[in-house]
Amino acid sequence: MLWVHMPLGSIIHDLWIASIALQVFLAVVLLKKEIWRQYPFFAAYVFFNLFAAGISYSLSGRGMGFFYTFWVCEAVGLVMGLAVGWEIFTNLFAPHAALRKLATVIFRVAVVFLILLACGAVYAQPGNTRGIVKAVLLASEATRIVELGSIMFLFLCSSAFGLHWRQSIFGIALGLGTCAAIELVNVTLMTHVSPAAAQVFSLVRSVSFNISLLIWLGYLLAPERAPNVGEVPKRAQLEQWNQAVMELISR
C-alpha cells in the first residue's frame, strides 16, 4: 500500500471509499428492485465485488495478506465478469428464437477468435519478468480481451439485427464494457511501463470502476422507456415520400 503515502494516494483512497459506498447503494437497488432474480450472475458479480472491496479494505496495510487476497479476488472477479457477459447474451436473444441459433454460432466463433487474440497477447509479452503480479496481469489482459470483445460483439449484433435492448440490460452491458475497455488499456500498458507509473494506473482503475458503478446505477434506477406506438406518419407525409421517390426514379 505504498500509494497511500504518495501524492495521488489520498485521491485513490477517496475513490476506493466512494466505490464501496456506490457498491453498497447498488446492492441495495438490486435487492429492493429484485433485479437479482432477473440477472443472477450480475447480482453475484456485484455482491462479490462488494465483498472483495470490504475484505481488501480491512486487510489494507497488512502486506502479503492484502496482496494475495487482492489478486485472488481479481481473478475470481474476472471469471464472474465473463459469466455476466454470457448472461447479457442470453437475455438479449431470449425473445428471439429465430436469431438465437445463428447468434450462438457467431458468438462462439467470435469467442474463439478472441481467445486466439488473447493467447497472442500473452505470447507476445517479453518473458524476462516473472512473478504472481506479472502472471495475473497477463491473465487479466487475456480475460479482458475476451470480455470486451464479446460485449462489442453483442453491441454489433444487436445493431445489425435491429434488436432493442431493455434499459437494465443495456446499462449492465455498457457499464461492464466501459470498465473492461479502460482496464484492458490499463493492464496492457502496465506491463510495458516502469513500476513508478503504477500509481497512475491505480487512479485510472478506480475512476473507471466508479464510472461503471454510476452507469449501472443510472440505468437500473431510470424508468424503462415505453415504445413509441403513438407516432405514426400522416397520410400527407406518405404522399410526400412517394412523390420524392418518384422524382428520384424519373430523374
Place this chain on the structure above:
Amino acid sequence: MITVIVIALALCAVMLFYMAVRSRRKQAGDTFRPVDLNAFRTLMDRDDELFMKEKLPRSKFTRLKRQRIRVTFRYVARIASNASAVLHMGEEAARVTPTPEVAQAASQVMELATQIRLQCLVAMAKLSLEYAMPSLQLTPAMLVPKYLSLRENLKRLGALEPQTLVPLASAI
C-alpha cells in the same frame, strides 16, 4: 504490434459504446415510416434492368444502375428500420399481455420481423456488391412477400390489441 491491436480494440469499443448510447437516444424518437411496395417492386425488377442494359451505352447504364441501387438501398433501410421497430413492439406486446392469443400473434410477428431484418442484411450486402460492380446481377432478396405477410400479421395482432397496435399495420 499486438499491444497496438489491443489498444485499438479498446478504443473501438469505447467508440462503439458511445454510438450505441447515441443511437438508443435517437431510437426513442423514431417513428414508423411507410414503404411503397409497388415502387420497391419496380426497383427490384430485373427485366427493367436487362432492358436498360440492352438499350443504353455502358457508362450510362452504370450511372443509372448505381442511382437505382441508391434508391433501393434507402427502401431496404426503411424496411429494416420498420422491421426492427415492429420487433420491439412485438416484444413489448408479448411481455405485457395476459392473453395467450396476443402473445402467440406477437411472437409470430417477431419471427417474421426477424426474418425480414436478416434478409435486409443480405439485400444490403448484395446491393453494395452490385454498386461496386454494376455488371453483377445477384438474385434479389424476396423482401416484398415477407413484408406483406408482416403487414397482415400486424393487422391480426392489431385486431387482438386494438388500443395500442391498430395504427401500426397501416403505418408500415
